[in-house]
Amino acid sequence: MRIGFGARQTRRDAAASGAGEDEETKANRFRALALPHLNDVYTLARYLLPRADAEDAVQECFLRAFRYFGSFGGGPVKPWLLAILRNVARSQRAGAASLVFGEELSVGGAAQELPPLWGEAPESPETSLIKREDAVRLRQLIAGLPAEFREVLVLRELNDLSYREIAQVTGAPEGTVMSRLARARKMLREALEAQEEKA
Amino acid sequence: MNCDEARDLMHPLLDGELDAKHARAVEVHAEGCTGCAAELSSLRDLQKTIFAAQLCYPAPESLRLRIERALPRPAIRPSRREWLQGFALGAGLSAIAASGVFVAVLREDKESPILSDIVSAHLRALEPDHLTDVPSSDRHSVKPWFNGKVDAAPPVPDLSAEGFALIGGRLDAIGGKMVAAIVYKKRAHIINLFVAPGAAGERLPAIEKAQGFNVRHWTEDGVSLFAISDLNAAELADFAAAFSAAAAQTGK
Numbered sequence: 401m402r403i404g405f406g407a408r409q410t411r412r413d414a415a416a417s418g419a420g421e422d423e424e425t426k427a428n429r430f431r432a433l434a435l436p437h438l439n440d441v442y443t444l445a446r447y448l449l450p451r452a453d454a455e456d457a458v459q460e461c462f463l464r465a466f467r468y469f470g471s472f473g474g475g476p477v478k479p480w481l482l483a484i485l486r487n488v489a490r491s492q493r494a495g496a497a498s499l500v501f502g503e504e505l506s507v508g509g510a511a512q513e514l515p516p517l518w519g520e521a522p523e524s525p526e527t528s529l530i531k532r533e534d535a536v537r538l539r540q541l542i543a544g545l546p547a548e549f550r551e552v553l554v555l556r557e558l559n560d561l562s563y564r565e566i567a568q569v570t571g572a573p574e575g576t577v578m579s580r581l582a583r584a585r586k587m588l589r590e591a592l593e594a595q596e597e598k599a
Numbered sequence: 600m601n602c603d604e605a606r607d608l609m610h611p612l613l614d615g616e617l618d619a620k621h622a623r624a625v626e627v628h629a630e631g632c633t634g635c636a637a638e639l640s641s642l643r644d645l646q647k648t649i650f651a652a653q654l655c656y657p658a659p660e661s662l663r664l665r666i667e668r669a670l671p672r673p674a675i676r677p678s679r680r681e682w683l684q685g686f687a688l689g690a691g692l693s694a695i696a697a698s699g700v701f702v703a704v705l706r707e708d709k710e711s712p713i714l715s716d717i718v719s720a721h722l723r724a725l726e727p728d729h730l731t732d733v734p735s736s737d738r739h740s741v742k743p744w745f746n747g748k749v750d751a752a753p754p755v756p757d758l759s760a761e762g763f764a765l766i767g768g769r770l771d772a773i774g775g776k777m778v779a780a781i782v783y784k785k786r787a788h789i790i791n792l793f794v795a796p797g798a799a800g801e802r803l804p805a806i807e808k809a810q811g812f813n814v815r816h817w818t819e820d821g822v823s824l825f826a827i828s829d830l831n832a833a834e835l836a837d838f839a840a841a842f843s844a845a846a847a848q849t850g851k
Contacts, residue, residue: 423671424723430670432772438666442658455662462666535652542654556614557649563616582610589645 430469434462437478440559441485447542447554448489457492461485479565482555486569541591549584552577600628605635612639613646713774713825718809720771720780721791721827730789731767731782741768745779753779753794753822756845763790763838773825783838790828790838797823806832815839819846 441461445454461484465472472480542550548570555566567574605628611617612625629636724730733744742755748770757765766782771793778795807814813835815826826842828835 427671428772429777431667432775432777435663435666436775438658438663439655442662443655446656455659458658458662459666459669463669466670534648535654538649538652539654557646558655563611563614578607578611578616581614582607585610585642585645589641592645592648 426469427466430466433477434465434469434481437481438462440478441481443558444482444485444551444554445489447550447558448486448547449492453492457485457488460488464488476565478559479561479568482559482561483569486551537595538592541588541595544591545584545587549580549587552580553584553588556581600624602628602632602635605629605632606638609635609639609642613642714807714809714814716773717793717814717825717827718812720773720793721812724769724771724780724782724791725789730769732769734767736765736767738765741765741781744768749777749779749794750796753781753792754846755781756842756848758783758838758841758845761837761841763841785830785834785838788828788830788834790826790830790835792842793825793827795823795825797821806836808832817843819843 438458442454442458445457445461449457461481465481465484468484542553545553551570552566555561555569556563561569563574563577566572566577570577572580605625608617608621608625612622617625625639629639733741735741738755738757742752745752745755745768755765755768759765763783763785766784766789769780769782770777771780772778773793773795776795778793781792781794783790783792805816807816809827812827812829813832815835815838817824817839824839824842826835826839828838830838
């Protein structure tokens, strides 16, 4: 994308190698390419971290991403951002003495912050209520999965990444991604069935 | 294919990761095996349930603003800010009837992001050395330059017969997207034409005056076009008409 188109490109290349790109140009590119993925990054943060830590992690992720943006080699931006978020989340968790990576999360207050209902097909109050209850329940069950299964499930089903992209984000081979995803789905399905039996 | 193989491949099948040959093999196996058919449909249901429940968390607007503020911003002159606030108020009032969403967005931003971006981009472009990434009066070198860089690669017609000389092309950020900017010139007046995919600016009036510039907006074949210049309104209208007619002829 940045191969030789006159003086300005050369300046950008110099910037990419750390010589101090025009900050405004860099910020504009970052706004256009990285910020549209904010909801994806925040979603992953909410499933990897306790709720109170998610916002700080996302902010830290975008600050780091902007710092590294000059040396970002191109390609899809979303997996790159999600990999940074994952690293931020891991170091936050490592720093928190009370938390062990792999510990289950609890999802508190999920009912109050479901996606707004505008923009959806009109539906009766009953069906939207059922939907909300489903969402709360499912979020809790996903939060209860062990971390390595939870993250591949979220990256695949909510962040819509391909196996290869998930492998990039998690550092696990594609075959491992596939088998973890299969396990994650089975665990989630069993948990759903167990809950339905209780009800 | 046996049951173990089929069950391993069901997940990549549901995730769109299997080639057609293997996908077909799994489906053929499931057609003749009730156990695997049940498993496949159960996994499909689970995926649908997850999708339908909308489990994503939208980021709080306050978080978006915090991140935005941490980024370097182009300096905004006070006169323009005032003007834009006036605009936002008017647009906000008319939008109340149309959509609660847009009102909420405006409340956060206090100005029309699209128009603000267009004026900022035009001002930036007028600074020395910022006008073009690909300086050329040859449309055959400007048009291909955009390929692969933006979602909507724009038509780049030659309008020299109508008195508008092609200066070159550039990438710019409008409404959070990378868009193509094509630069033309009439006498000493620079015209920036932004081509954005989708109906990004459909709430903007067709003609606006912003801080001494005329802005013209129209949509064509699913792309939004914004022309901004210090050219007078009538000549800018001529430019829009000439571009539109020529673009239709070149067949994009």
